[in-house]
Amino acid sequence: MASSDLVRMANDIAANFRYLGTEKAAASVANHIRMFWAPAMRTELLELARGTGTPLDPVVIAACQVLKTS
């Protein structure tokens, strides 16, 4: 899947949970992605988060940490 689509979708989710503050927002984003995203999409997102230069929202990057550890 195109990285731009994944980045846009993940950032949109983050934007709507940002009001919770980074830690809670990251947990909520991770939970949302776990509930609704196919595993392959999650894997691709984690790979994107590992790289540099991807315009991922900091909340998404934090959420990816939660996804990796859960």
Place this chain on the structure above:
Amino acid sequence: MTTLLKEHDLGTPPRLGDLVTVEVDGMPVSVPVGTSVMRASALAGVDVPKLCATDSLEAFGSCRLCLVEIEGVRGTPASCTTPVADGMRISTQTPRLEKLRRGVMELYISDHPLDCLTCPANGDCELQDMAGVVGLRDVRYGYAGENHFEEKTDASNPYFSFDPTKCIVCSRCVRACEEVQGTFALTIEGRGFSSKVSPSGTSFFDSECVSCGACVQVCPTSTLEEKSLISLGVPRRTVLTTCAYCGVGCSFKAELRGDEVVRMVPYKDGGANEGHSCVKGRFAWGYATHKDRILSPMVRESSDEPWREVSWEEAISYAATRLKAIQERHGAGAIGGITSSRCTDEEVFVVQKMVRAAFGNNNVDTCARVCHSPTGYGLKTTFGTSAGTQDFRSVEHADVILVIGANPTDAHPVFASRMKRRLRSGAKLVVIDPRRIDLVRTPHVEALHHLQLQPGTNVALMNALGHVVVTEDLVDREFVSERCEDDSFAVWSEFVSRPENSPEALAPVTGVPAEDIRAVARLYAQGPNSAIYYGLGVTEHSQGSTMVMAMANLAMATGNIGRDGVGVNPLRGQNNVQGSCDMGSFPHEFAGYRHVGDDSVRAIFEEAWGRELESEPGLRLPNMFDAAVDGTFRGLFVQGEDVAQSDPNTKHVKAALASLDLLIVQDLFLNETAAFAHVFFPGTSFLEKDGTFINAERRVNRVRPVMRPRNGKQEWEVVCELSRALGYEMHYDNASEIMDEIARTTPTFAGVSFELLDKVGSVQWPCNEKAPLGTPVMHIGQFVRGKGHFAETPFVPTEERTNRRFPLILTTGRILTQYNVGAQTRRTDNVLWHGEDVLDMHPFDAEDRGISDGDLVTLASRVGETTLHARISDKMPQGVVYTTFHFPATSANVVTTEFSDWATNCPEYKVTAVQVRARSREPIEESSEAAGRSSHREPSPANTHPEDERHGVLARGRVR
């Protein structure tokens, strides 16, 4: 049914109240106070002769045929306008009454053509019946006197004709147009002998008539008659079934001669429509037998080759072989399926079962993804289940009605008529919509407030309403403390109370004056019964799910949930959006909205289906397209949807479809999507289907076959055979066995069966041990999730912004006479009203661009452009343009973008930054894509759609 079903007409509408007992011709009968003598008599088994009365209309008292004698009352009062009184003794048959009635009939017949034997209504005419009932034997006045025999027939409407020579001026049609439909298109013109029914001085076609058919239905003679009946003759038998258009789910009597449909008549006992209809359900069913129907399976190696007609066995084997080959090469997850909201629950259920059990993944989604998926997310989060809270009847108890992002008079017309009836009787209306939809000001209905907000600011507006409710102490504290979570209410309450959520702070964002927002909040909170009805103007936004939750918050905070007259009610677009969602079409949920990751739920289906099932969510519809372009998703089964026309960013969708190794389309017609297909399974129309649809009020309605499947197989049978060819045994003897399986595995449907539906007509889920006859109103006493949850709803503006290049906002929608991608309605005479998509724009925006009404314009966004005619309309706010997506020649979704709801990926159809440029006043040429399609369609006889050919002509025709 082997005979024609004729419903008993009780003459006047029912009344509610304490019972009184009267005696009719010596027979006692108890009826509610206020009931007419006519209705009481009919309930006692005595039908008083009548002509101007019918039980769908209030009594009128003009024909003087229904006279009765009442003990102690002077004269012979009309039974239709006389209410019963306790102890009343009524005589309906006396020598005096017989003489009076014969005299009345003589007068009617003296000015009526005596052509009964050649009249289309012969055998279906109340005037004829009454002449017999009163014993008319001669007419003392003769037939040579002044009469109306030279009046001309108005055949301008494509579906019915008006022959004034047969009119008895009973005013039923005029009253039906007013009371039932609420359009007020008809009137009685002239006085005395010159009185005549008139569509306000013009032809029916050119009038305000919306062709709902209510006038035709109540006409007691052949004055207003269906043209199909005139050409085919009176019907002989009835099959009760359900309309396959919008989410209202109207019940119809399909009236037939043999297997040929003569007419569709709305069924009085239909729970959703109670005897009313619209132009689509009533008349636009001819597509089912249209010559464009594909009736044989077809295959081809690649989409640039001609189609090859093959046997069912070969088509299924071919599809299975290629699907298996893809999975062997690219993995189990490389294929998936899309279910259709136009198909039955049973057809949808087997497709999602095939994907989960035979494909071995959860890559199944439904077209509801692109319309009401945010409803599912929002209402489940706040209330606990993904469905509207009320039945349609509930609106009759509403005092304040908020219509948000919906256009019921066009998209849900039969419910709109019900709503307008309530509004005419005093309920207050608030419309929240950028466009001035018809409901804002229509005969005898006017919105108290029209909040004409900027597209994309729904959530900001809703937060401002919440702010007023909380800060002005309008919260229903008792309801909130008893029924809702304390902690989430406290968080929400603090959130909306912040100054940045005040109407004053948000007025510049929403474009709505603060005082209007405050007035609406007070009105809604103080109801006492306030109801929200909403449509895709809520869901098809980047914050569609947030908006649904914001509305739910407001309803809970003001205690407007859990009884008649209130609620949060999604108006579903297609006939079975609710059902397709209920049946487990989403990639993360089994039937009944239970997550695939829930071990206990998965165990139910694994045991029922004998397969280990995937516990992770599959790909959503847009994810499938993205993955197809990326090359990781290679095979797709599409059931009854035209994604190449309906889904956003057409260029991207077509690129995805073109990338697939295998595309299987199951449909009635070779649609835009089929141009990319390798296998075509011909589908069945609603007149051939056997199953159920579920409407917007959760009503499970039976769909009964009127004729055998013209393609030779029910759609669910084809899916079962494909599944078997893939190695997973799936077999049902009939559709009712599929519903039995749904009931066994899905607690909210535990009590549903064809047997029950045949017995009681319809039920609204949940239907189970606790509610054996269903649940009209949900969340009474307790929410499905226990305590109601308040969700925080911060406003996050869409990324789609206007700029110098694209300074206007486009919103898209639908129109009364057309439906979705138009595959059905474009193949009917409905094109006479709306033969092309047009672009509505404000006069100032048009003037700025040198555009006049009717000009051909280019509509362009950052992803694509299309050409269509402009219509200058002050219904549009400045800066916003609007079009429909019914015609492939226009392909409005060429322009819409990839942006979507953050939670569900429902596309943001309602906000696209665009520019409009004048072109010329030439008619639209057939698009190169449409022309290019021809090569894909050979050698099918259905290569060219008549409407494609007609389009240039229609583009110059009238557009309403």
